[in-house]
């Protein structure tokens with residue numbers, strides 16, 4: 001048996017939680033995020049991992065973090081999550097194209113990488129509830145920039161003992177993303193379009209979590225809140241798995257030798273996915289540079305360049321909407337680590353962010369983050385990259401992966417760094433059909449979304465995923481809207497408080 005980890009808030013208000021307690025809470029009472037007391041090391045060799053299935057790899061990684069889960073519980077969660085919901089047994093295949101390895105993370109239910117963690121979160125959550133003798137119904141509150149909402153609902157729909165309420169920015173998501181959400185089935189699901197952007201939705205959700213009076217009212221009615229956003233440690237841990245798996249597959253396929261370093265490029269919004277890559281590195285995966293790719297909302301690029309995080313800028317709607325974010329929540333976990341786990345220092349910075357819209361990292365903190373580098377791609381660079389990869393290789397990538405791929409190309413040109421590189425490919429091109437086809441073929445006029453999807457199938461030769469076929473004819477079930485200021489009231493209405 002290995003030592004039990006415990007979890008604490010990045011702002012110092014709570015400590016000593018088990019993994020299951022941290023998963024149930026989602027966010028700490030003081031507004032901080034839960035972190036393990038240390039990032040555990042892998043206790044199995046890469047050579048062994050190279051022969052493992054995705055499910056077995058998931059067990060080897062997750063058992064190190066979720067130390068209060070029994071082997072039986074954890075394997076139950078893993079086996080029910082990573083099954084035929086995915087359209088390939090590999091779960092996360094690596095595709096070599098144009099000088100890089102694209103790690104396809106979009107083979108789940110809702111064809112975006114959010115499925116990698118949200119397929120398992122409902123199992124982790126209900127197992128955690130059982131372990132902690134929770135009687136309340138768990139209400140999952142989720143702010144989404146387009147992909148989390150659908151993936152979370154697909155995971156939690158009709159799961160006994162749970163309800164899920166999703167807030168998305170009206171006008172801030174793709175047509176396919178919106179249709180996927182508003183047609184969601186399940187008696188326990190609710191979808192609300194808010195008049196605002198993703199940051200408004202996320203800030204509103206965090207505010208509801210912080211309202212003690214509201215929590216009391218909920219408890220009286222038999223409810224308690226949790227989160228499916230990447231602030232939940234139960235989202236982050238399953239995301240570490242595919243970086244370990246990708247390295248092991250490169251080794252198994254003879255693309256690298258054991259111990260050889262790789263770089264990873266991650267199209268970033270809330271900083272969850274790239275933080276998972278950093279956790280994988282800390283666990284022992286030989287990752288050299290973590291390249292953080294942003295779209296025109298390049299707050300993270302500026303941060304890694306200057307040490308100043310400044311959200312006071314225009315919020316730009318781009319063709320990679322799942323990265324249209326100015327407050328990257330998970331960066332708080334890296335900030336916390338970079339202060340030497342000084343919760344008071346981290347808390348002061350987060351208070352600066354909330355009061356003044358900015359904070360500055362010290363020289364020591366920046367030195368701690370030296371393995372990260374930022375890059376960004378403007379809209380025209382992203383489109384040019386999607387077209388180039390298609391013209392060179394016939395491989396079609398989505399608009400988020402396009403940002404990462406463009407950033408990688410510029411990085412490689414600038415640094416001459418020839419390290420083998422894994423690019424996180426975060427969505428199926430079908431999810432952003434219009435922008436992808438336009439990048440490849442030019443102006444589409446006013447072509448209908450489904451005509452575009454059929455056209456994309458012709459040029460890519462990739463079968464249209466079930467997730468897209470489903471929404472061609474599905475009935476709209478959700479039409480609720482609200483102002484950012486009324487989110488709590490809306491939650492109360494939905495729950496019948």
Ligand SMILES: *Cc1c(COP(=O)(O)O)cnc(C)c1O
Nearest residue numbers: 147269270271272273322400426
């Ligand atoms: C959520 C999302 C991202 C951003 O991931 P973070 O973990 O928030 O940084 C990138 N691409 C797609 C397609 C997404 O859905």
